[in-house]
Amino acid sequence: MTTLRTVAARAGLAPHEVAHLQRLVGEWGLLADLSFADLLLLLRDGEQFVTVAQMRPATGQTIYVEDMVGTVLSPEDRFLADRAWREGRICREGDPEWQSGVPVRQEAIPVSLGDRVIAVVSRDSNLASTRVPSQLELTYLQTAGDLARMVSEGTFPVPGDESHSDLVLRVGDGMLRLGGDGRIEYASPNALSAYRRLGIAGNLVGEHLGDLGLDDKQIYGVLRTRVPAEHEVEAGGAVVARRAIPLLAGGEVIGALVLVRDITDLRRRDRQLITMDATIREIHHRVKNNLQTVAALLRLQARRSTAPEARAALEESVRRVSSIALVHETLSQALDDAVAFDEIADKVMTMVGDVASPERTVTTTRAGSAGLLPAAVATPLALVLAELLQNAAEHAFAGSRPGTIEVRLERRPTGLRVEVTDDGSGLPEGFAVDGSTRLGLQIVRTLVVGELGGAIEMGRGERGGTSVVLDVPLATAAR
Secondary structure (H helix, E strand, C coil): HHHHHHHHHHHHHCCHHHHHHHHHHHEEEEEHHHEEEEEEEEEEEEEEEEEEEECCCCCCCCCCCCCCCEEEEECCHHHHHHHHHHHHEEECCCCEEEEEEEEEEEEEEEEEEECCEEEEEEEEEEEECCCCHHHHHHHHHHHHHHHHHEEEEEEECCCCCCCCCCCCCHHHEEEEEEEECEEEEEECCHHHCCCCCCCCCCCCCCEHHHHHCCCCCCHHHHHHHCCEEEEEECCCCCEEEEEEEEEEEECCEEEEEEEEEEEEHHHHHHHHHHHHHHHHHHHHHHHHHHHHHHHHHHHHHHHHCCCCCHHHHHHHHHHHHHHHHHHHHHHHHHCCCCHHHHHHHHHHHHHHHHCCCCCCCCCEEEEEEEEEEEEEHHHHHHHHHHHHHHHHHHHCCCCCHHHHHHHHEEEECCCEEEEEEEEEEEECCCHHHHCCCCCHHHHHHHHHHCCCCCCEEEEECCCCCCEEEEECCCCCCCC
């Protein structure tokens, strides 16, 4: 769409005119498929015509193997485009042109909006395989002619028509052609198959859409409202998606084009995914509850322990189990296997602050954001953050001196950087993280280096205390 906007700006098109052309490009696959033809959108740039968009048919062989966007029509090729631009009507070439040894019939369709022509659509049909057309092909071509006329009259695409479906319905999926009275004039074989899955047997031609026993109010309503409608109908265990587009001539409704697609298998898979997603969230919820139960039992045992070392070890285990439970709690509320790590980091900081020594005040703050992280990264990283915060709270501040611990999160193209700094007493002389015998730091090193494939640096921080920097390559860690 960049070429379209660029040329449109040079041509002086208004924003609503550019929006109309963008809607046309979003919808003109119908015209290409029904016409068995290539479409080129031409904008006038001074005295030239520039190709700003291209559509190949899914129902026939393309003429243009190469990309035509950005090309300028030669003086001999712009004759039809000039006529359509000046006269505001569809212009056809009497004799086919030969392109790369292929006979091509060319048509120029003016794109009108309001009272002026803003662009031209070149419809180029490959005549190399010309034969007696079938009823399907005749109906396709008739409907294509109706759409082409609507483009020239400025009624296609319909202003304000915005598709809210996640499906793209094509002509080859199935097609009904309705008359102005709502009776089916033609039904393609794929459309008949889709309706048979809904339990509608027999030939649909001649039947009134409202007499089929389905919920067709929205589809039938396009003949009255002149606004396209989308609807899914379910019957007999099948689901069929439909989209109806009114066909107009001179502002009067002459019928409707209804695209039909059997989406039974697609919707069944959607339901399976929803069920699976709900099951996974329930599993995370139960794991969180079980971990909280384990933490409560460990906490109870710690209170009954008389040995200070045993009590401290149990309290550390409570904190580690609780850190894992935080991740599962977040996953139980998420729609996928990714969590907002900022929320987990804040909860870990609050948890460590609550269990800090009552003799002193330790304030924890966070800066930056980690964004969404996969659970495989968030779980070990939450444990690591809890260990670093607890280590700083216990060892950085002597006596009853208050202190602050800051967590900085920075998402980088290469991964995630986590920095934990304090304004405490700093590291002892000769300290090395690789040689530390503390269990907490051994856990940190194992998780960051071994499991996440990251790196750890420890040293003196900007505020005179300790700084711990973690670099985690997210792609490697996710694998």
